[in-house]
Amino acid sequence: FELERLGVHESVEAVFPPAELVTYLTDLPAEVAVVDDDGIDDCDGVVTLAYREAFLELDWIHSIQAGYDRFPLDVLEDHDVILTNSAGIHDRTIGETVASYLLMFARRLHDHVANQQERRWDRPEWDEAFTLPGATACVVGTGTLGSGVAETLGALGVRVTGVRRSGDPVPGFDEVYATDRLLEAIGDVEFVIVTVPLTDETHHLFDAEAFDAMRDDAYFVNVARGSVVDEPALIDALESGELAGAALDVFEEEPLPEESPLWGMDEVIISPHCAAYTRDYFRDVGEIVRENADRLADGEEFYNRVV
Numbered sequence: 272f273e274l275e276r277l278g279v280h281e282s283v284e285a286v287f288p289p290a291e292l293v294t295y296l297t298d299l300p301a302e303v304a305v306v307d308d309d310g311i312d313d314c315d316g317v318v319t320l321a322y323r324e325a326f327l328e329l330d331w332i333h334s335i336q337a338g339y340d341r342f343p344l345d346v347l348e349d350h351d352v353i354l355t356n357s358a359g360i361h362d363r364t365i366g367e368t369v370a371s372y373l374l375m376f377a378r379r380l381h382d383h384v385a386n387q388q389e390r391r392w393d394r395p396e397w398d399e400a401f402t403l404p405g406a407t408a409c410v411v412g413t414g415t416l417g418s419g420v421a422e423t424l425g426a427l428g429v430r431v432t433g434v435r436r437s438g439d440p441v442p443g444f445d446e447v448y449a450t451d452r453l454l455e456a457i458g459d460v461e462f463v464i465v466t467v468p469l470t471d472e473t474h475h476l477f478d479a480e481a482f483d484a485m486r487d488d489a490y491f492v493n494v495a496r497g498s499v500v501d502e503p504a505l506i507d508a509l510e511s512g513e514l515a516g517a518a519l520d521v522f523e524e525e526p527l528p529e530e531s532p533l534w535g536m537d538e539v540i541i542s543p544h545c546a547a548y549t550r551d552y553f554r555d556v557g558e559i560v561r562e563n564a565d566r567l568a569d570g571e572e573f574y575n576r577v578v
């Protein structure tokens with residue numbers, strides 16, 4: 272197909288202003304414009320956060336996220352729609368967010384922030400604060416996110432192991448386990464960090480059995496997708512002291528419902544699915560879109576093609 276008109280769907284607004292990406296892509300040999308649901312049918316391709324059935328009439332969808340669990344892959348294939356994603360850009364952002372969570376727990380900053388709201392001068396117990404060098408973390412999923420986390424934590428002196436399907440070594444990880452040794456891998460570390468895509472295989476990968484296998488003084492971090500975790504089982508483990516705490520960016524239901532007990536837990540840090548936010552986000556996505564527009568013009572295979 273030929274790319275004559277590329278829409279930037281208004282749903283990207285949750286992450287960056289659509290007009291910024293339009294301006295960034297003005298050098299493309301195609302018309303680029305912000306579109307809402309009514310403007311889709313004039314386009315050949317769309318850059319988007321949300322999925323719409325109207326996209327089935329297009330030739331190409333580019334998702335501004337790495338995860339594509341919200342797109343109906345079989346239906347897209349049946350309609351000959353190409354889907355590309357934004358995997359590969361979130362290593363540093365997620366790495367720094369995860370390092371921040373770990374530093375908050377280690378240096379007790381979440382307590383200080385909570386105390387400050389109450390104008391309360393309250394120091395940690397003598398044995399609550401610790402430092403990261405020598406601490407151990409297991410990162411489950413060794414793709415872009417996992418590697419970014421390993422690199423950032425490695426620089427802070429954390430010993431990082433990984434879990435992936437094959438168990439083959441990955442640069443930046445001190446040791447890598449195959450998925451069938453998950454419980455063993457997460458059983459003896461102070462931090463477990465989840466960075467796998469949500470698939471049939473990873474749905475509720477972290478259940479009561481997994482939390483049971485973890486140390487009682489371990490922290491659990493999820494920056495992947497909410498449904499990789501059985502959330503009621505996580506809440507049980509936190510409430511019963513089977514885990515020390517958790518840092519969560521993603522949830523089974525988003526926004527996290529007001530009545531969720533997670534909101535009220537002292538040792539839980541909650542961020543609203545924004546661990547990868549950066550003011551450079553539109554540029555990072557724009558580079559992938561430009562690369563694919565070039566490849567299309569040259570008759571080459573798309574970069575980051577999912578369908």
Ligand code: NAD
Pocket residue numbers: 337338339357358359360361365411412413414415416417434435436450466467468469470472473494495496520521544545546547548
């Ligand atoms: P990626 O494609 O670079 O890496 C994914 C890795 O997971 C690959 O190495 C793949 O082989 C591996 N994998 C797939 N199935 C697996 C399984 N069953 N067990 C173990 N490993 C498996 O993607 P990424 O950029 O690292 O993103 C990973 C996921 O993180 C995304 O799918 C998305 O859901 C989530 N994510 C969340 C945020 C956020 O804002 N919190 C941002 C980016 C990505």
